[in-house]
Amino acid sequence: MSTAFSAAKFSTQPFSTISHDSPLVFAKPTSQFFGSTRKLRLTSSSKFNLSRRSGTVVAVSDYVKQKTSKSTTSLLITKEEGLELYEDMVFGRAFEDMCAQMYYRGKMFGFVHLYNGQEAVSTGFIKLLKQQDSVVSTYRDHVHALSKGVPARAVMSELFGKTTGCCRGQGGSMHMFSREHNLLGGFAFIGEGIPIATGAAFTSKYKREVLKEADCDHVTLAFFGDGTCNNGQFFECLNMAALWKLPIVFVVENNLWAIGMSHSRATSDPQIYKKGPAFGMPGIHVDGMDVLKVREVAKEAIGRARRGEGPTLVECETYRFRGHSLADPDELRDPAEKDHYAARDPIRALKKYLIENSLASEAELKAIDKKIDEVVEDAVEFADESPIPARSQLLENVFADPRGFGIGPDGRYRCEDPKFTEGTARV
Amino acid sequence: MLAISRQRILGQSFQKIRPAVPGLRSYSSAAKQITVREALNSALDEEMSADPKVFLMGEEVGEYQGAYKITKGLLEKYGPERVLDTPITEAGFTGIGVGAAYYGLKPVVEFMTFNFSMQAIDHIINSAAKSNYMSAGQISVPIVFRGPNGAAAGVGAQHSQCYAAWYASCPGLKVLSPYNSEDARGLLKAAIRDPDPVVFLENELLYGESYPVSDEVLDSSFCLPIGKAKIEREGKDVTITAFSKMVGYALKAAEILEKDGIYAEVINLRSIRPLDRSTINASVRKTNRLITVEEGFPQHGVGAEICASVVEESFAYLDAPVERIAGADVPMPYAANLERMAVPQVEDIVRAAKRACYRSVPLAATA
DSSP, X not given: OOOSOTTSSSOOOOOOOOOTTSOOOOOOOSSSSOOOHHHHHHXXXXXXXXXXXXXXXXXXXXXXXXXXXXXXXXXXSOHHHHHHXXXXXXXXXXXXXHHHHHHHTTSXXXXXXXXXXXXXXXXXXXXXXXXXXXEEOOSOOHHHHHHHTOOHHHHHHHHHTOTTSTTTTSSOTTOOEETTTTEEOOOSSTTSHHXXXXXXXXXXXXXXXXXXXXXXXXXXXXXXXTGGGGSHHHHHHHHHHHHTTOSEEEEEEEOSEETTEEHXXXXXXXXXXXXXXXXXXXXXXXXXXXXXXXXXXHHHHHHHHHTTOOOEEEEEEOOOSSOSSTTOOOOSSOHHHHHHHHTTOHHHHHHHHHHHTTSSOHHHHHHHHHHHHHHHHHHHHHHHHSOOOOGGGGGTTSOSSSSSOOBOTTSSBGGGOTTOOSSSOOO | OOOOOOSOOSTTTTTOOOOOOOOTTXXXXXXXXXXXXXXXXHHHHHHHHHOTTEEEEETTSSTTOOTTSTTTTHHHHHOTTTEEEOXXXXXXXXXXXXXXXXXXXXXXXXXXXXXXXXXXXXXIIIIIITHHHXXXXXXXXXXXXEEEOSOOSSOOGGGOOOOHHHHHTSTTOEEEOOOSHHHHHHHHHHHHHOSSOEXXXXXXXXXXXEEEEOHHHHSTTOOOOTTOOEEEEOOSSEEEEEOTHHHHHHHHHHHHHHHTTOOEEEEEOOEEETTOHXXXXXXXXXXXXXXXXXXSOSTTOHXXXXXXXXXXXXXXXXXXXXXXXXXXXXXXXXXXXXXXXXXXXXXXXXXXXXXXXXXXXXXXXXX
């Protein structure tokens, strides 16, 4: 199956496949953690340069095909996994469709960016994570939140601006945060989430190496789009993540369009996965409309990070069925291109796979559809009935510190000390 | 509102600031003298040893011992996992610091000067300052951004801007600016312990200055409150507010004014955000006149905020119009004489105080 962007205007190139048994190996840094530059210079070797030049570009669809054809008896997923994936994707789709309805009815407002068509990426990656792993997203974050486990009620209430939302209505569509599920937003500026994700990965490594929490192997996923790959922060973080071998996976959701700017018009070299090896990490391209292929790649990339082998750049070729946001008239995209990708709808593809491989019956899948519809309707009802934030909530949560006077020598907040008076500073 | 000095400067006052004799009433015998650089270094050292979650990040903080030697010796003591030399990627490493702070680590991010923080200002404001609010209290960001701020000597326009007003206008940030060694130690320790993002504005020209410190200041649990100003010198005729290097100038001006019978009250703001409005207003209600001094650009500056606050809250107490002294409304020039004119000098403060007291001519007797 071709991985070419058939509707886009650039040509494909043959990919070089490498044996998956010998992934990219760097010159070993002498320190386990962040070696100083002095040490790195000493260990540079021609082996390092050679392995970089030979490229780690892999057409994973080809690799996955090879794998499945070798093992004809075992499928890529079990029945439970298949149903879980199906349910998660249908959940994302149904939720986003409901968001569109609610927006046009005036219940939701501002900027709303929907994820229809890209569900395979979110489901394929996030369903492999543990609760303590983190996800950092962009403004197109509703489905990342749902996949990570934030309840539909909390997300819908947040979108309605009600106080029962996951951020008490203070964040909104573009700023979904959940400490409990380790979802770190929700950032409106593109590229902003990438350094944050790199910092979260840094924390995981710091906790293991400096704070000696030996079992801390938390992985961070950073989701961002094709437009972000031209932004300076992306390159800065590829460099630092590879330099310090951080447990992070950079997931590019390449849907070919940044609002109305086509990827090929904005990028000198449109093949984003090639930018990984330039910084010393593997760059993988995968068909993002096929959740099983995404899942296979994700397993490898997340496994790499968990084992401490460093970051990976994964480019998922995907497509958004709706416009950039609900305010986008979406006039610039070619209808033939949209039809091409609509035919590759990830939910339909998975359904076909499950039924053809006798993993699930039509009736079971319909039952899931119905269940999801009920969950989404319940979320809307809950959000509708929830109260709007009280007036007093306006000034809350600016600081974690209740009065802004800082912490005293005894480790408690100064404002809690009854002897702390108004007036000039007395030490 | 600018006062541009056209008279000859007082000796080398631009290069060296003599610590004036402040009101040392709150400490016991000021036996030991330490430089601001030593104060900052010891504060970082103590906080890093007390809490393993504190780590430093910045350009040249490790092997170079700090671009201004503030982090000297820390790499040897704590190792490269906790003192990180970063590539030249302000936006990248500031974002990494914020991401680490989201997870409960306590980064201290150094900007070589705060001018470079403009490359990272998106992370300081959008991901650090606003996160606690956007997440409704779920994610607090215990990070410190520190570095030299304001004009140095002859470094030109792109290295000389003062960022106090910009950062202090943003809710969700705490902005601190120390003057002497006691301030430097106490405020930096408070900033590192604080659960919120703190912008810590130092001054390059003050790093080498020595100030007396008491034993209490040298104790490792010492820290100062945030949001509280300090009255460096008490007076009854005019209130002069200042922060960072300008406190030294204001104290010198106060000494000169005293000879003319004007007793100025000098307030060291210490904390630009939250601003200690109650101290400032209490002082103005006592003296009835206000001069604000700052080094930065005049429009929308710190002085503008203080003047507005005083006019709003203590209007009935004012006997003279409030006056702001700020840097010249130009990018910092390079030529030495132009640079001197672009930054407030002691005489500017003296003249403004006299204007506020309606005394252009020094009187022999006290008022």
